[in-house]
Amino acid sequence: MKIQNLNLVNNILLAPMAGITDLPSRLIARQYGVGLAFTEMVSANGLIREGIRSVELLRTIPEDRPLGIQLFGEDPAVLAEAARMVEGWGDLLDINMGCPVKKVVRSGAGSALMQTPQRVAAIVAAVRKATAGPLTVKLRAGWDAQSVNFLEVARIAVAEGADAVILHPRTRSQAFSGQADWRLIAELKAALPVPVIGSGDVFCAADGLRMLRETACDGIMIGRGSYGNPWLIRDLLLALQERPAPPCTPRERLATAMRHLQLTVTWRGPRRALLEMRKHLCWYVRGMPGAATFRIQVNQAADIPELMTALEHFFRAVEKGESQP
Ligand SMILES: Cc1cc2nc3c(=O)[nH]c(=O)nc-3n(C[C@H](O)[C@H](O)[C@H](O)COP(=O)(O)O)c2cc1C
Structure with a gap:
């Protein structure tokens, strides 16, 4: 165009x-x-x-x-x-x-x-x-x-x-x-x-x-x-292009969500990132088993490392098929 x-x-x-x-x-x-x-x-x-x-x-x-x-x-x-x-x-x-x-x-x-x-x-x-x-x-x-x-x-x-x-x-x-x-x-x-x-x-x-x-x-x-x-x-x-799309794996979701978080820390600073990324991270896990618990963790996280840990735990559990709906 x-x-x-x-x-x-x-x-x-x-x-x-x-x-x-x-x-x-x-x-x-x-x-x-x-x-x-x-x-x-x-x-x-x-x-x-x-x-x-x-x-x-x-x-x-x-x-x-x-x-x-x-x-x-x-x-x-x-x-x-x-x-x-x-x-x-x-x-x-x-x-x-x-x-x-x-x-x-x-x-x-x-x-x-x-x-x-x-x-x-x-x-x-x-x-x-x-x-x-x-x-x-x-x-x-x-x-x-x-x-x-x-x-x-x-x-x-x-x-x-x-x-x-x-x-x-x-x-x-x-x-x-x-x-x-x-x-x-x-x-x-x-x-x-x-x-x-x-x-x-x-x-x-x-x-x-x-x-x-x-x-x-x-x-x-x-x-x-x-x-x-x-x-x-x-x-x-x-x-x-009439080509099939690859499914988005939990690993890719985690990597993208993590990059989004890191970019937000870089460009907006950690305090702003903590607030701004709450909604985005909840959207990244929407509809997945364990999303409700994750939402609570994200909203209670006191700093960026806590957010990152919650994100990693969430997707590790999804990959292992461990999360409870
Ligand atoms: C949270 C939110 C903020 C928006 N802010 C703007 C904006 O700043 N300027 C604008 O032209 N449209 C804004 N829109 C409208 C969107 O650009 C878009 O036209 C609208 O959401 C319909 O598209 P969608 O169904 O794909 O969301 C906003 C929409 C949402 C949901």
Whole structure:
């Protein structure tokens, strides 16, 4: 897939997810071959106030490429200034028009922009003027069931210079309930002259293949399906080549979870890692015998060595077939 001048090695993307897709998580996704990963959403206002080097969410390293940087905001001039600041920091810039969180929406940013198409036009035009690189917008279907306007908003964004559109086909009112309506992705693909990326409810390789088949979208974005399951990316890449995926062994799970933990210690420090890795480690063992006991240990662990020991014990027991459900 090509977005403006950015050639991607494949069309599997890691979704921007606040509180999840930090540098260590992106590096894990890259280990499994993801074609493009995004930062968590970054406040354009905050970026201007604090400066690029003090925004932890923008921390990256050369191996963390290609990288999409996602900004949120409501003021065209502020977003344009922020876009100028991040130019060259990553490989692509995305503007968040889908975040349903109250605090964000109240300021007129995120999915509130779906209610103000004229503002979308002003924002994309201003950002387009400020930067020359690949520019995308990430939309929801609309604000609510009565105002499904993704086609209108997407057309406006493209007319003002967006190079591709990402659609999570749920309304803001739906938040994450129900199912993503992939028919809307198909509609968008049929309507736009630029690449369309589908986001929503890809939890296994078969889902990804079905999204491609049913919508003809150009790229597949994986969000929650990657939780504790980064090999979904590899599985999907293999499935696209009609090749079977190797089962993920307990040994591989342990090695990946351990690397994720170590990367988080390295890049975020042990105190942060202890908190951040609780959820990830619980996701890595989800559905496996002994997961409930492990969850308690992880939440009670006082330091990183304790976490590592719990992880090793868990997987050793799984390998020996000793764990109790
Ligand atoms: C915890 C969480 C945080 C998210 N943060 C962002 C974000 O910062 N920016 C964004 O555009 N979308 C965000 N999303 C939405 C995802 O990018 C994605 O569009 C959505 O989860 C649907 O895809 P999925 O079903 O594969 O998870 C977030 C979703 C979750 C679950």
